[in-house]
Amino acid sequence: MAAKIKNLERLCIHTITTKPLSFEHACARYAALGVKGISIWRDAVAGLEPGTVTNCLRKYDLSPVSYVRGGFFPALQTEQRARANEDNLCMLQEAADMEIPMLVLVCGAEPGQSLQTSRDQIKEGIEALLPRALSLGIRLAIEPLHPMYADTRSAITSLKQANDLTEYFADEYLGIAVDVYHLWFDEDLETQIRRCGKNRKLFAYHICDWKVPTTDMLNDRGLMGEGCIPLKQIRGWVEEAGFTGFHEVEIFSNKYWAEDQDHFLDRILNAYMEHS
């Protein structure tokens, strides 16, 4: 079990968590509260010049952690897969231009073909990205998703599969984003986190909670402490595996997006300190 969190040094927030806020407003608010890291969703900075983004990050002394989200490799047609590839290369360049050191990969799945075929296409997609990741110095983090997203969002639904993939490539620019929401129930989680750490592939750690009941399959994530995920136990495993990076709060919630975002941010900080 991890020790109590003492300060905000490792707190990072994903821009989508406070979706109603503009990028600049989010940066200002996060910084005012003492948050140190920010993970940037592509939508949040669409239309902004890279220089505007980097200036804003410097102004508020925020460390960019992840650019979210590349991937979505599988598709029925070769041309669609080529487009996905182009788009991922684009995102790598965008990350480099904004000085964001990592791109999160939501690997994708195509319900019109077998999961095995989607998994093969994911492997091909990653292979095609790695040289550019190296040349730009941007790390790629495979994020295994909850199996309830296996139809269209990710054929990679366990940390074991993500570990298998990173061992297959054995590339220093390819690692894993462990998100408690997607993996908390896995009987094998401690073992796979240890394996991930031993391989030095634990690139990112995402937190939120699983509400009981959960009323929407996508946008009903909970604040830390609001649900049934053993957050301190999992953080303990992650720390024992050698992880010293940011704790990234990533909450998709129709409920919280409808509320006052300043109040919500206060609750995030409290939940982070008390329950993460």
Added chain:
Amino acid sequence: MAAKIKNLERLCIHTITTKPLSFEHACARYAALGVKGISIWRDAVAGLEPGTVTNCLRKYDLSPVSYVRGGFFPALQTEQRARANEDNLCMLQEAADMEIPMLVLVCGAEPGQSLQTSRDQIKEGIEALLPRALSLGIRLAIEPLHPMYADTRSAITSLKQANDLTEYFADEYLGIAVDVYHLWFDEDLETQIRRCGKNRKLFAYHICDWKVPTTDMLNDRGLMGEGCIPLKQIRGWVEEAGFTGFHEVEIFSNKYWAEDQDHFLDRILNAYMEHS
């Protein structure tokens, strides 16, 4: 890949699939269509005398396949767990009285305690049931559920875990219900079905489909062929593993329950023949 289904000899329908129909009406309709098996949900026969149920089954020449659903072993308080145990013993007696040869176990989970504690309580619960299962001659089938139900419905979320449990008990009255909805995405599924068959633990096979998109976490299951589950491939694995039992159609669907049930039953038969 399994061969095309040629007739209805192995088709079974769960009463909940046609929830709006009374038990007797469901029996009459299933039989008129040539369905041979019926799995009986407790609600569907609540208030009926066992003799009424067995007479109805005989009248319509329907084989009772499963009684659904026992389990729900975990609870925070000892007294609650004792009540769950009593209720399961009750269901075994009800199954015996209605001459239903198998009780399906949805094992349960308690979000206020760790999954490991819930799993330990599940083990204790099954242990307490087995002597009565033997004395009444009723088989128990552990049904591993989809991980999206790990908060409150089942801490057993993979076929591997169910196989581990049946190997631990090595009891001829304890086996497994494989439901495609809960397990279709598992990279390890073929291997675990083979293991299950080798252990002679493949007691039941449940079918439906995973709709894309799925709009409700519980009651939006699809008709076979309507979603992305590779049904023929999984049936092939199940048959190679030696399974010769019924194919049980178990669809929870607010959409279909709101429709004309005769029309829905016609669609079930067509979907079964074409896509299962």
